[in-house]
Amino acid sequence: MSTNDRLHALDAVRAFALLLGVVFHAGFSFLPGLIPGLWAMTDNSPSTTIGVLLYSSHIFRMSLFFFVAGFFARMMFQRKGARGFWTNRAKRILVPLVAGWVVLFPLIAVVWIWGVTKTFGGAVPPPPANLPPPPPGAFPLTHLWFLYYLLVLYVLLMLGRAAVHAIDRGGSLRAAVDGAVRGSVSTGIAALLLPLPLAWSLYARNEWFAWFGIPTPDQSVIPQWASVIGYGTAMVFGWLIHRQVDLLTAWRKQWPVLLAGAVAATAICLSIVGLHPAFLPMTSGIAKLGYAYCYGVAIWCWTFAIVGAATQFMSQPNPRVRYLSDASYWIYLVHLPVVAACQVVAGRLSWHWSVKFPLILVVSMTFLLLTYRYMVRSTFIGQILNGRKYPRNPGSGVRGSEFGTRSSKSSQDTVDGLGSESSSSPESRTPSAQSIATLSGVEKRYGLTVALAGIDLEVRGGELLAVLGPNGAGKSTAISLWLGLLEPDAGTVRLFGGSPADVETRRHVGVMMQEVGLTPELRIRELIALTASYYPAPLGTDDVLALTHLEALAHRPYAKLSAGQKRQVQFALAICGRPALLFLDEPTVGLDVDAREAMWRAIRELVAQGCSIVLTTHYLEEAEALADRVAVLANGRLIAAGSVDEIRSVVSRKQITCSTTVGLDEVGAWPGVLSVTRSAQRLQITAADAEAVVRRLLAADQRVRDLEVRQAGLAEAFIELTKEAA
């Protein structure tokens, strides 16, 4: 049983506890002897069966919920730390509490007034004169009290945890507690010990409506003792169980016995308190103490039995259960006015309860599930409640596989050679002398990080300049400066002799950025039309679609494209304005071979027609295939610039590999050898003067085999250069 399996099971348990609450409230109007006016509706077909069902479920549903909450609280605390924990809880508990109350309270009030008016046939009697005074801190929390108590208990839990950590520095106390928990769970005594504090607090309570178990603390913001103790015990125990997760397996074996115990304890409780709810406080005495204890035993037997059964049967991920688990939070939050409204509608119909009760459940659950499906699951509400927004259309999540041509030279453990004259930047062949875009002495910092440390770079008319460099080298910063998205800290940035901040200047610039999300609802054709509208003389939309091979996707919403298709669309948007200067930031990432070839062809055609292009890339063969000139950035500095050939010749080194008996150290000492490694039987030599090294090698070992000499590719040149700059 992996950790994830446990989570599936406990998620299901939490959903079960919440959905049971919907059942509980849906049955409330059918309680026998319900005092009119106490609930939104008093149904004209009361039912003892429903009464017993509600009584039994109400014993454990909230304790079970708080137990699971305690378990997950520790899990989250472990994963996210204190700060992350509180941020998460603020978003997922506090916001729903506040927002939920503001929305739901008026709705509940309206339904209640409607229902009570109907209950009394239009003439609501005045409230009895001898009403008890409102409790201190009176506030109608409604059923959302559970969120409030979660927050209160989290605070207490965190304080308790801090206190334990302060006192118990050596961890011996915690070890003792863990031992006690393990012992009590494996022997089953836990279900008999845990009820003790609750039983005492219930017994000590003056006005205890015993039929309804742990008092529902929905009337006051001042925490009620019995409730804090009852639910606090559950939460703390959940927390402690997470310290030793394997204990869950104990209940997996014990659950049938625990279930029998739960039914027995529930039966004893019912025999004391009666099948019909008593809306009166229990009189003090030994029966009260016995009942309180027995009630607590029932709570824990039910809780452990359900958790055990769930870990046995619900551990496998199941999409339906998962969906219900996600929906249950929303459903429980908003169910009360919905369920009560159904009860009000049904309350005076002359049908039997066995028809009405299921009907109320079905109608309200259908409504609640539909609202979840259409208003929550894929919206910000789902984001807040469940921490994630599901895509509206689960089939569209095709991930573009990254095309694996990254020439990452597997880093062998080379004995590194000497430095070289890497920062000499040979200037040469120019397709056109005219400078289209320049960075002159440009510096840019983000706080203390230097992104660009005094760079001079120019793009000439009709050339393709490839900007290479590792992540964080400053490539994207340079492009952002040229696009006017950033202001340089020093130096000047020019585009067509003007400022990039000027819209007029940018009307001749096309751009494709990294990691950009376009409007998901717009179709490809519309995105192109919108972008083209910014330019003075753009291409027609159909031409753009044909050029970029996107005709088939023209009417597809952007959100439904694969990663690679999205890149193609972004390329289409970059060229639709017939730009004279084009910035392409890693354009072919995520494209398949065909799409990449097509994009390369389009890029070559643009250059042929006189477009100047700045292209950043990780794919070195892309620069080799397309670039007129290459600029290499590392750590915010320009370390080399020139044609592809020139960059290669900057590192005039060659790779020599052979099988030889000559020793590693001997070769390393020869002049002209920069580094040497041995892998298996083969020596690998990096040399500045390959011919001399080969002559000497042949002289030293007549039987040299598999001799191979080759020019370092741009990949090697690039790695050498950036390594030296670092």
Place this chain on the structure above:
Amino acid sequence: MQAMSSLSLVDLQIVSPMPLMRVFRAYAAEVMYESLRMMRSPAFAIPFLLLPVPVYLFFGVMLAAPAVAKNPGIGTYLFSGFSAFAIMGPALFGVGCTLALERDAGYLKLKRAWPAPGGAYLIAKMVMAMVFAALAMLMMIVAGVAAGKAHLSATQLLIVAAAMIAGAVPFAAIGLFIGVYTSGSAAPAVTNIVYLPGMWLSGLFIPLPTFLEPWAVIWPAFHVNQLALGAAGVAEFSFISPAISAAVLTGLTVVFGGLAIRRLARAG
């Protein structure tokens, strides 16, 4: 690539200015596509466009029937109140949350790099809010007239509608402000903090407890409602001069819109 070579892909006329008609078309395209995409987003269109009318019919017409029978003026007040409710949502959420999401996605950066005409993006969002307000008002007027609970003349209905459509602007400005200062995941929560209390505490549809009554003036929804009722000449529920409400709403627009634009220009 036959198609390609026959096309002129590059415009090397660097001096070619943008014709005025094309500038206008760029604004129009921006507005059109912004409204279109919001309309297509069910998470937005269902709660904010389709829900207000049923909510009005249920609470404002059916449940309020006894109160309206006693005082028909209440029907008019509820019509106006639910109208204000109907225009708030699209303006606050449609502007704020989408802006925050687009900032997160890097879309706004791309927009700034593109040669989109100045402010087109923000103007599109504002106009989108007004388009949605107009649609909402259309449906509210049909519902109100059909239910026979809005006791207003045709002229008065038009005045209320105009006031509500204009009233979307300050909410859009507040939305902009939220959108530029919060992340995409926080924006809905923050917006709700403005939306939900603003909806209930401005006394749009339920009588406020006495101690909360004087505080209604701090909520923009109260002023939109007062502007509409005052301008339409519904004296019974006109608590403050519509001129004051108009001034408050203009002030809100300037302050929140201005702060948002300033921040956008600096940080994007």
